[in-house]
Amino acid sequence: MRTLFLGAREFAPFVDLLIGSTRVIGPVAKRQKFVFAELESSGDLRLDYDVTILPPKKVFFPPVQPLVCFDAASVRDCIDPVPTVLLGVHPYDVKGIDMTDLLFRERHADWNYLGQREATTIVASGVQSVAPRAFWASIGTEIAPVGHDAFLTAIDGGYVFEPRTPKGVALARHGAFREATPEEIAAAERANAEAAERCSRALPYTSAEIAERVRAAFRDEAMWDALALDCFSCGSCNTVCPTCYCFDVRDTWNLDQTSGTRSRYWDACLTREFASVTMAGGEKENFREHHQSRFRHRFMRKAAYLNEKLGGPACTGCGRCAAACTADIADPVRVITTIMEATA
Ligand code: SF4
Ligand code: SF4
Numbered sequence: 400m401r402t403l404f405l406g407a408r409e410f411a412p413f414v415d416l417l418i419g420s421t422r423v424i425g426p427v428a429k430r431q432k433f434v435f436a437e438l439e440s441s442g443d444l445r446l447d448y449d450v451t452i453l454p455p456k457k458v459f460f461p462p463v464q465p466l467v468c469f470d471a472a473s474v475r476d477c478i479d480p481v482p483t484v485l486l487g488v489h490p491y492d493v494k495g496i497d498m499t500d501l502l503f504r505e506r507h508a509d510w511n512y513l514g515q516r517e518a519t520t521i522v523a524s525g526v527q528s529v530a531p532r533a534f535w536a537s538i539g540t541e542i543a544p545v546g547h548d549a550f551l552t553a554i555d556g557g558y559v560f561e562p563r564t565p566k567g568v569a570l571a572r573h574g575a576f577r578e579a580t581p582e583e584i585a586a587a588e589r590a591n592a593e594a595a596e597r598c599s600r601a602l603p604y605t606s607a608e609i610a611e612r613v614r615a616a617f618r619d620e621a622m623w624d625a626l627a628l629d630c631f632s633c634g635s636c637n638t639v640c641p642t643c644y645c646f647d648v649r650d651t652w653n654l655d656q657t658s659g660t661r662s663r664y665w666d667a668c669l670t671r672e673f674a675s676v677t678m679a680g681g682e683k684e685n686f687r688e689h690h691q692s693r694f695r696h697r698f699m700r701k702a703a704y705l706n707e708k709l710g711g712p713a714c715t716g717c718g719r720c721a722a723a724c725t726a727d728i729a730d731p732v733r734v735i736t737t738i739m740e741a742t743a
Contacts, residue, residue, distance in 0.1 A: 400561070400563065402578070404557055405576050411441040413575070414438070414444060416574070417486075418440065423486055424437050424458055424485050425485070426445050426448040427444065429452070433448035444486065446487050447527045448487075448528065449528040449529060450530035450717055454640070454641035456495060456641055456644075459499070459515045460665075464664075466478065466511055466662060467660070468658070470658035471657040480515045481515070482518050483519045485519050486522045486551075488523050489523070489525075489535075490523055490535070491533075491544075492641055492715065493521065493544035493545075495715045495717070496516075496546045498641075499641075520548045520549075522548065522567070524551040530717070534602060536596075536601070537601035538712060538715070538731075539606055539715065541605075541606060541711055547563060547567075548563055553590065554583060555586065600718070602735055604735075609703075609739070610706045613698060615742065620691070634667030634668075635724060637670075638665060641715055649662060649663075669693050671693075672685075694728075698734055701714045702735060718730075
């Protein structure tokens with residue numbers, strides 16, 4: 400597919416035309432931070448963001464998602480996908496979406512997720528500002544992001560736009576694009592390589608080395624106790640993570656007591672109740688009662704268990720968990736480096 404270029408002055412009209420024709424979600428400022436939100440005008444879009452509070456998976460897998468509505472006579476599907484352009488997704492978040500795509504597609508395809516996913520066109524964008532806790536340039540480098548329909552890179556004088564799918568090609572019809580010159584393409588490659596160099600926090604090990612050593616450290620209770628010592632089981636590290644996909648399903652009843660809604664809610668394996676079950680006879684059992692075992696479970700999932708399905712770690716290096724953890728203990732660079740050094 401031909402690589403295109405859009406002049407800086409043509410960019411706002413392009414985004415505004417898109418907004419006029421479909422729902423467009425992109426990064427916008429929220430006080431000192433950034434969030435993915437529906438754009439009202441091109442002026443809201445902040446492609447210079449470093450990282451958003453929540454990952455863009457929330458577009459397909461919202462924190463609370465009504466699944467079915469019911470009353471005494473019927474049960475109705477409440478899933479209603481909206482055609483959407485998701486604009487300005489950093490490559491590490493495209494990788495997160497690739498992982499949730501795979502996990503929600505395997506075995507029984509989850510159309511509660513896939514319905515909105517298929518109605519969405521994703522435009523990735525090069526990282527302009529690197530978040531302080533990010534380490535995406537050094538983790539899972541064997542896996543390339545693939546789930547986007549186009550890739551946008553800001554360079555001097557405009558934007559290089561690389562359509563990757565027919566949906567990406569179709570988007571270009573909304574703007575005054577022309578074919579990019581070899582110099583513009585080279586400038587985009589340089590801009591993205593320089594951003595990766597600025598992402599200097601690193602895990603200098605291969606995914607296979609990390610997986611093997613993290614798994615082997617499972618029984619080192621003293622180390623996990625020390626790593627998890629200050630954890631107060633808030634679940635924030637799960638909530639902000641682009642690759643966490645656990646959910647709970649609950650029914651809420653209306654006042655008439657005959658109708659209601661079945662919804663799913665994000666769940667978090669670091670919280671106390673996550674692995675708690677009520678046995679036949681009413682007895683309760685919690686399979687990961689201690690915060691140390693929940694903390695360890697998270698790292699086993701991220702660094703070892705899911706590798707077999709995903710081909711690499713279930714961590715994109717976004718750094719959100721490190722920034723969200725009040726106790727400042729959730730950072731995968733800290734935890735994995737400790738394990739690698741202790742087992743060297
Ligand atoms: S590691 Fe940090 S963010 Fe995660 S549950 Fe524990 S205290 Fe909360
Ligand atoms: S584990 Fe932390 S750094 Fe890795 S993807 Fe999840 S939130 Fe991002």
